Amino acid sequence: MPSIDGVGSARTYGDACAAAHALDLVGERWALLVVRELLLGPKRFSDLRSGLPNAGPNRLSQRLRELEQTGIVRRRKLGPPARSWVYELTDWGRELQPVLVHLGRWGRQSPFRDLDAGISVDALMLALQGDFSAETGGGLSATYVLVFGDDRVTVRVAGGVIGITRGEPSAPDATVTTDPRTFAAVLTRRRSLEEAVHAGDITVSGDLNTVQRLLDSFPRPETAETPPA
Template sequence: MSPRRSYDQYCSAARALDLVGDRWTLLIVRELLAGPRRYTDLHADLPGVSTDVLASRLKDMERDGLSTRRRLPPPGAAYVYELTRRGRELLPVLQALGSWGERALGERRPTDAVRAHWFALPLSRSFGGGSAGLVEVRLEEGEFHLWVGSEEGPLYGEGPAPEEPDARLSFFDAEAYGAVGRGELSLREAVRQGRVGVVGEGALAKELRDV
């Protein structure tokens, strides 16, 4: 393993960038916020990263205490990567970075890859500091579920919710979640305009319908 590069500056921002400033590292953190992931799954959801770079970043993250690797018991018997507590502490950093980058997002370009679960972070910001709970989300690109207000465990997961969610959201057009992701439209306003359907009897569903 090659030695970690450093800015060699006695500054907390520089030290943080020593750890997560390399290309792809924070996007790997984004993927691991979904919980344990296999290498093949990470590679599939990080289009554009080479196998060598992904392997190198994962080794760096393990060395720096941001993630761990463990072997699943049979019959899985595959290795998975997951964030440590220190790694999960990067969630507000990613949220702040995503909020700052909303104005740079613009319209989707023909060359842009997209995954449904990439909308989990901006959507979680849309709920603010209200009720906590499990939300199932349906987009044109697929489904994912989101634990709103979760401080432990995964932030989101692919596919339908593993149990009865507090709310089910259906975005009726791509522009609706694009506008929410860019910060141009609040989730509550999208519901009010009839561009997002809300089903459920949990507190989160009731709050969204109370517009």
């Protein structure tokens, strides 16, 4: 295995703790968010830039090189007709998904999070994966397509389990067309589904009640106490 110095970073905790070593590998700024953006499948560099607009191209390229050199990400060329280069997670890299899910659950309790900040489609899907509650879902069994511009994501709920994949099934129970910011606002109860539909910010094809049942399957966590001034 290459040393930390050998993958482009001279910073290391120098600690034999496995958690410290993991942070040596993915603790640099943007590294875990690159992993987040690849959880649902391969992406071109331009797609990663769209999902991480605040990461400069040079910084993003550096993180991708480091993640490649540590065996977390790999780069490959798609076959025809695309023939474009994409980045994807290795099997080891995909094992970071539950880490990100639990980190997100912890972060959602923060009293300091800016809920009006930008958010990517992949970040939203990670939130769905982490926050879904079979108990509040009430036996929900349905298939949804979430449409964000050119990006289509399928969400399937059955048997108390949620599954999320890119692509579109042949016969969904409902199709929701919106933008990430609006969907995030509805998901976090800052806007109601009814109000967003009435305002034209969300379009629902299919059963509106089934969409509301999906949203109700994500209870909001209690916010941690703000430290005294």
